[in-house]
Amino acid sequence: IMVLAAVVLTACAPKAPAPAAAAKPKGCLFIVGGGDRDEPLMRRYVELAQGYGTGRFVVFTMASGVPHEVGPELVAEFKKYGVADAAYYQLTREEALRPESVGILDGASAVWFSGGDQARQTAALLDTPLHARLLELYAEGGLIGGTSAGAAVMSEFMITGNEKRTNNEEGTWEVILADDVLHSRGFGFVRNAVIDQHFVTRRRHNRLIAVVLENPALVGVGIEESTAVLVRPDGRYEVLGEGQVIVYDARRARTARSPDGHLGGHGLTMHVLLAGDVYDPATGRVEGPSK
Numbered sequence: 001i002m003v004l005a006a007v008v009l010t011a012c013a014p015k016a017p018a019p020a021a022a023a024k025p026k027g028c029l030f031i032v033g034g035g036d037r038d039e040p041l042m043r044r045y046v047e048l049a050q051g052y053g054t055g056r057f058v059v060f061t062m063a064s065g066v067p068h069e070v071g072p073e074l075v076a077e078f079k080k081y082g083v084a085d086a087a088y089y090q091l092t093r094e095e096a097l098r099p100e101s102v103g104i105l106d107g108a109s110a111v112w113f114s115g116g117d118q119a120r121q122t123a124a125l126l127d128t129p130l131h132a133r134l135l136e137l138y139a140e141g142g143l144i145g146g147t148s149a150g151a152a153v154m155s156e157f158m159i160t161g162n163e164k165r166t167n168n169e170e171g172t173w174e175v176i177l178a179d180d181v182l183h184s185r186g187f188g189f190v191r192n193a194v195i196d197q198h199f200v201t202r203r204r205h206n207r208l209i210a211v212v213l214e215n216p217a218l219v220g221v222g223i224e225e226s227t228a229v230l231v232r233p234d235g236r237y238e239v240l241g242e243g244q245v246i247v248y249d250a251r252r253a254r255t256a257r258s259p260d261g262h263l264g265g266h267g268l269t270m271h272v273l274l275a276g277d278v279y280d281p282a283t284g285r286v287e288g289p290s291k
Contacts, residue, residue: 031195060090
């Protein structure tokens with residue numbers, strides 16, 4: 001009887017409250033696959049920045065090999081589209097580590113990461129007070145954008161661009177092999193996906209397939225040049241621009257690896273998205289052109 005009573009009491013005891021779901025960021029990500037950016041695409045970026053901050057645009061050029069050429073060009077581009085206050089910054093890691101560096105983002109509505117080498121960008125900013133403030137800015141409603149290398153840094157799993165079998169040189173991606181795609185940590189604005197860029201033009205399908213087969217919890221998002229993925233506050237991905245976005249999803253696939261390291265997958269899902277398509281990574285479904 002005492003055992004039965006204990007069971008009844010346990011069953012009737014109040015349950016601990018479930019942990020609250022993590023709040024979705026209120027801001028947007030504007031992730032461009034590289035190449036030319038036409039006026040409608042960039043005007044959309046500028047429009048998205050309205051309603052948050054003071055209208056100030058901050059450009060980071062640390063990825064670029066010629067930052068003092070790229071910086072003024074980007075500032076001029078934004079001013080052409082009506083941005084009154086825009087400035088670029090080329091910071092060392094020592095400068096980014098200073099607590100006062102976060103003042104760069106005071107009043108910012110939008111941030112832009114230039115193209116170049118994504119590893120240079122993260123080497124300067126990752127795990128600094130400025131990086132923490134960037135994540136807060138996105139959570140609070142700010143707009144974070146970038147192109148090419150500035151797209152790659154968006155995801156926590158960041159493809160660096162090189163291939164192990166070619167001795168860390170730019171890979172030709174002729175194979176789909178395990179432990180071949182070099183990667184490191186990105187800024188983590190996107191945590192449930194991995195971003196690749198210049199995707200169709202540079203035929204990067206093999207490397208993104210390899211990444212998702214080895215990391216099936218991540219959705220692979222390959223963005224073509226002159227094309228953007230807008231990650232909206234509702235978590236959905238809206239396609240903008242002239243080209244395509246390729247999505248690989250192995251979350252429900254059965255993955256395999258041969259003794260010589262070749263990767264396999266049964267039930268891998270692929271989407272080829274066009275401008276206006278909206279993809280929901282939570283469900284893996286394409287919801288059709290946005291209205």
